[in-house]
Structure formats: structure tokens, C-alpha cells
Amino acid sequence: MIANVLVMIRKRSRTVIGAALLGCCFMTPQAALAADCPGNPNALGTSRTLVVDPREHPRIGTMQYPETLPLADHEVVLTFDDGPLPKYSNQVLAILASQCVKATFFTIGSQARFNPEGVRKLIAAGHTVGTHSQNHPLTMNKMPLEKVRQEVDDGIASTLAALNGDKSKLAPFFRIPGLMRAEIPEAYLASQGIQVWSADFPADDWRHISPQRVYDLAIQRIEAKHKGILLLHDIQPRTVAALPRILNTLRERGYRIVHVVPATADRPATPTQPQQWFMHPPTETVATTRWPRIPNFVFTATRTLPAPVFADLDWRDADVLDHAQRARVGVPVRTLWPQPQVAQLAPVSTLPIPAADVFRVPEALDLTLLAASRRLAQRAAGPAAGAPRAQAISARQARHPKQAAHQIPAAAHGRGRGAPLHVAPPAASNAAVHVAKRTPRAEASAAGKRVPD
Numbered sequence: 001m002i003a004n005v006l007v008m009i010r011k012r013s014r015t016v017i018g019a020a021l022l023g024c025c026f027m028t029p030q031a032a033l034a035a036d037c038p039g040n041p042n043a044l045g046t047s048r049t050l051v052v053d054p055r056e057h058p059r060i061g062t063m064q065y066p067e068t069l070p071l072a073d074h075e076v077v078l079t080f081d082d083g084p085l086p087k088y089s090n091q092v093l094a095i096l097a098s099q100c101v102k103a104t105f106f107t108i109g110s111q112a113r114f115n116p117e118g119v120r121k122l123i124a125a126g127h128t129v130g131t132h133s134q135n136h137p138l139t140m141n142k143m144p145l146e147k148v149r150q151e152v153d154d155g156i157a158s159t160l161a162a163l164n165g166d167k168s169k170l171a172p173f174f175r176i177p178g179l180m181r182a183e184i185p186e187a188y189l190a191s192q193g194i195q196v197w198s199a200d201f202p203a204d205d206w207r208h209i210s211p212q213r214v215y216d217l218a219i220q221r222i223e224a225k226h227k228g229i230l231l232l233h234d235i236q237p238r239t240v241a242a243l244p245r246i247l248n249t250l251r252e253r254g255y256r257i258v259h260v261v262p263a264t265a266d267r268p269a270t271p272t273q274p275q276q277w278f279m280h281p282p283t284e285t286v287a288t289t290r291w292p293r294i295p296n297f298v299f300t301a302t303r304t305l306p307a308p309v310f311a312d313l314d315w316r317d318a319d320v321l322d323h324a325q326r327a328r329v330g331v332p333v334r335t336l337w338p339q340p341q342v343a344q345l346a347p348v349s350t351l352p353i354p355a356a357d358v359f360r361v362p363e364a365l366d367l368t369l370l371a372a373s374r375r376l377a378q379r380a381a382g383p384a385a386g387a388p389r390a391q392a393i394s395a396r397q398a399r400h401p402k403q404a405a406h407q408i409p410a411a412a413h414g415r416g417r418g419a420p421l422h423v424a425p426p427a428a429s430n431a432a433v434h435v436a437k438r439t440p441r442a443e444a445s446a447a448g449k450r451v452p453d
């Protein structure tokens with residue numbers, strides 16, 4: 001008990017120290033960035049950069065997938081889809097710049113073709129750029145592989161063209177239009193090493209709602225999960241109108257913005273633990289209904305293993321016996337199972353027919369059951385009626401030879417009342433005789449109680 005308390009105290013101390021260190025490490029860069037943000041000493045800033053390897057975590061965003069980005073509590077990643085569209089994308093860029101916030105943009109290929117300068121502006125501002133297909137079809141969940149491939153590849157090619165083909169500037173991140181996920185696009189994107197980004201909370205800014213409603217939904221949904229990926233669109237006027245308030249509220253409520261970039265040869269992924277990729281990782285102190293998943297074993301070879309010999313199964317040797325057993329046993333005991341000679345026996349195709357007496361009920365058991373039923377009958381009838389009732393039963397048995405054969409000869413006990421003699425069945429085998437001989441005491445006891453004097 002005391003040991004448990006001490007362990008708890010130690011754990012709590014560790015948690016407090018850990019939280020203090022965490023706060024220190026997360027807050028310091030943000031404070032520094034906010035201070036460095038030109039013209040805005042109260043800027044939200046970007047607290048840290050998270051480097052992810054798409055091949056290790058091919059699908060993220062709890063709106064659709066089990067995993068999401070490995071964010072700490074009150075960390076948010078901003079994402080903007082469907083641009084670049086100069087009229088609104090440039091305003092979004094200006095708002096983000098005023099807060100010194102970095103985000104991820106998922107561009108549409110056809111938009112990039114019309115506005116390549118807009119793509120270059122995103123890169124120049126230090127944001128991450130992924131892609132969002134070539135034509136934004138909302139049917140990717142029904143497309144055959146060839147069409148999926150064309151939409152994905154063309155979207156990447158169009159955006160790359162705006163960047164003069166510099167692949168290092170384009171992140172292998174993809175958001176499926178309308179979040180119309182399906183196995184074919186997901187499998188194709190995974191095969192290309194491209195990470196599928198769903199989201200953790202949308203703000204419904206593509207619907208015909210007011211900027212106030214966009215703001216409310218964004219904040220309410222972030223507050224419900226406390227961390228995650230926010231899905232917005234940089235082509236919507238309501239988003240432009242709501243964004244400054246969203247960022248201010250996040251700062252006031254202690255949220256921090258995380259900038260996500262892909263891992264490269266010279267930029268390794270941020271070290272994380274597998275449970276960090278879950279929105280609510282199970283802890284040891286919280287009961288969970290999620291059973292551990294059964295791993296998918298991949299059999300890389302069909303080589304057969306050598307069959308064990310019987311000596312391998314001889315577990316009852318001195319080495320595996322504990323001290324107590326060793327003291328009791330003294331010497332190693334030869335194992336009783338499996339018997340080596342079993343393997344040497346020729347296989348038997350038929351078994352002998354069992355003798356009829358194998359199925360006989362031992363007489364002593366029969367008498368015991370009979371006596372018990374009579375005692376019950378006597379109790380039910382009362383003490384006065386017990387004797388005549390037992391005599392009636394005895395007389396009835398006398399009329400039925402089968403029952404009489406199971407009764408004990410009363411003469412053997414000096415109680416000659418005309419009770420039927422024990423008649424051995426004609427086909428009684430040695431086994432049956434053995435049973436009868438083995439239980440004389442039980443039979444006598446049962447017989448003594450069966451017939452009242």
C-alpha cells in the first residue's frame with residue numbers, strides 16, 4: 001500500500017515537471033516569434049514546425065481516419081483548400097502574415113494554371129503547399145484507378161509547373177476533393193508516397209453561411225477536441241472575414257499554431273510515439289473498449305520447420321522443476337505423456353465392441369438413489385404415514401422382478417421378512433460382480449434404511 005502511494009507521488013511529480021518543461025518548450029518559441037512579428041507584438045505566431053513522413057502515416061484526420069497529426073493539447077494546424085484565387089487567397093496570406101502564422105495550402109491544378117503567381121506567393125511566404133486534384137471532382141470515391149491517377153498526377157504537374165518544376169517546394173500532401181475518400185484513391189496516393197489529409201474539424205465555410213457562423217463553428221469545434229487540423233478555404237469571402245477573429249480567439253485561449261512540413265533526406269521526421277498519432281490515446285489509467293489489434297503477419301517464406309522429436313517434449317526434467325518440486329520428487333521423473341511407444345503402435349482401424357455390462361448402473365448407486373427418493377416421500381407424507389407407504393413400495397417392488405433383483409437379500413442381515421433374494425443377472429460379467437462386491441457396506445446401509453422394522 002505504502003509502495004503504491006510512493007509510486008503515485010513519484011508519477012505525479014514527474015507529470016508536473018514534464019508539464020512545466022512542455023510549457024517552457026512550447027511557449028518560448030511562440031513568445032519569441034510573436035515578439036519578432038513585425039507590427040504585431042501580440043501576434044499568435046507559429047509555435048513549432050512538425051516534420052512528418054507520409055510513408056509512415058499515409059492517412060490523417062479524425063474526420064475520416066483513426067490517426068491524425070501528433071499534436072499536443074491546444075495545438076492547431078491551419079489548412080486552406082481550393083486556391084489559389086488572387087482575390088481571396090492574397091487576403092488570407094496577408095492575415096496569416098500579420099499573425100506570423102504558417103499554414104498548409106491544398107491547391108487545385110486548374111487554379112494553379114490560371115494563377116501560377118499565386119502558388120509562388122504561398123511558397124515565398126513560407127507556407128506548405130500540397131495538392132487537391134486537377135479539376136476538383138466530387139466523385140473520386142467512384143472513379144476507376146486510371147481517372148484517379150490522372151486527377152492526382154495532373155494536379156501535381158500543374159502546381160509544379162508554377163514552381164518551375166522544383167519538386168522540393170511541393171509537399172507530398174493531398175486532400176481528396178469533398179473528402180470523398182475511397183480505397184482506390186487512398187491506395188494510389190499511398191503507392192506514390194503521398195499523405196492523404198482529411199481534417200479534425202471543418203468550419204463549413206463552403207456553405208452559404210455568415211462569417212459569424214464560420215467563426216462560431218471553427219471555435220466550437222476546436223474547443224470540443226482541443227487540438228487538430230482545421231479545414232478552411234482560401235477562396236471564400238466569409239473565410240477572409242472570419243479568419244482574423246478566429247486567430248485572435250485562438251491566441252486568447254492559449255492555442256498554438258503548428259507548421260507541418262514533409263520529411264526529406266536532410267530533414268528527418270520529428271520523433272514521435274505511435275500513440276501520439278491518435279486524438280485521444282488510451283492511457284493506462286483509463287479503461288478502454290479498444291482491444292489491441294491483431295497484427296497482420298506477413299509470411300515471407302514457406303520453408304517448413306523441422307518436426308519436434310519426443311525428447312523435446314520431455315518437460316518434466318530436473319531443469320524445469322522448481323526447488324519445491326525438486327525436493328519432493330528427488331530425482332527427475334520420466335514423463336508420463338507423451339509416451340514414446342505411442343508412435344510405434346500400428347494404427348488401429350477398428351475398436352472392439354463394448355460388452356453390455358459396461359452400461360450397467362452399479363447396484364449400490366441404484367439403491368442409494370432409491371433410498372433417497374423414499375426418504376423424500378416419507379418426509380412428504382409425514383412421520384405417521386411413513387411406515388405403511390414404505391411397505392407399499394416394498395410390495396410393489398416384489399411384483400417387479402427387475403426392481404427386486406436390485407434389492408439386498410434381507411436374510412443376510414437376519415431380517416427374514418420374505419424379502420426377495422438377490423438374483424444375479426444371468427449375463428453378469430466379472431466387472432459387474434466386482435462392482436457388487438466392492439460396495440457391500442453401501443448396500444447394507446441403504447437396505448437398512450429402506451425397510452423399517
Ligand SMILES: [Zn+2]
Nearest residue numbers: 081082177178
Ligand atoms: Zn476542395
